[in-house]
Amino acid sequence: MAKGVLYCMTTVVPGLIKIGKTTIDNFESRMYQLERNGYSNVVGLKRHFAIEVQDYDEKEILLDDIFSKSRVPNTELFALDIDLVVQLLSSFDGKQIYPKTETKEEVFQKATKERSDRADWEKIPDGKYELCQNRKGFGKVVASMCVEDGLFIVQKGSICAPVTADWMPEVRRNALIENNILQENIECNSPSTAAWVPMGKATKGWEVWKNQYGQPIDIYRKNKR
Secondary structure, three states, X not given: OOEEEEEEEEOOOOOEEEXXXXXXXXXXXXXXXXXXXXXXXXXXXXXXXXXXXXXHHHHHHHHHHHOHHHEOOOOOEEEOOHHHHHHHHHOOOOEEEEOOOOOHHHHHXXXXXXXXXXXXXXXXXXXXXXEEEEEOOOEEEEEEEEEEOOEEEEXXXXXXXXXXXXXXXXXXXOOOEEOOEEOOOEEEOOHHHHHHHHHOOOOOHHHHOEOOOOOEOHHHHXXXX
């Protein structure tokens, strides 16, 4: 029984992932090559999960069969929820190769939670939402967010507080903000990340974003459970 590594990677294209296989001794060099050079004209690949399994050739064929309808023809690219793939891969018997800082059980639980969270996000109707909060040491933060097809877009002109934490999400780090004013629309993948942009700190997006009636968007999650 041949032993090897099955892996999945995210790409720069939201919702497009790569699923592949490699030998154990070639894993690091394969990841380096893909992360540096891309694959099939798609760039921004980042390793997400990898597991060493028996019969890796047969298991890769099984994955291809299961996800065949989501496959980009003649490639190892798939239009799939990365957390669904992680749930499946982490349920295989084998040794987790990546990530190294979490157990298989922790990875599985995290992927399950991410999928559950996304199911909740889909309950928020497309439209415009407002945030108005006082930030200690700064004053009033006023922001607008548009929800469109599963994206949470913080609108240009939002008033943003400075960041005081050591860590910040990439979208806030890359946001163009001048004189505390957001200069361009910013796409986020969750309401809480969208709240991070103007608030400058971790914030419960479900509570601070309000609809046109002044209701927190958490009402949509509660009403549909």
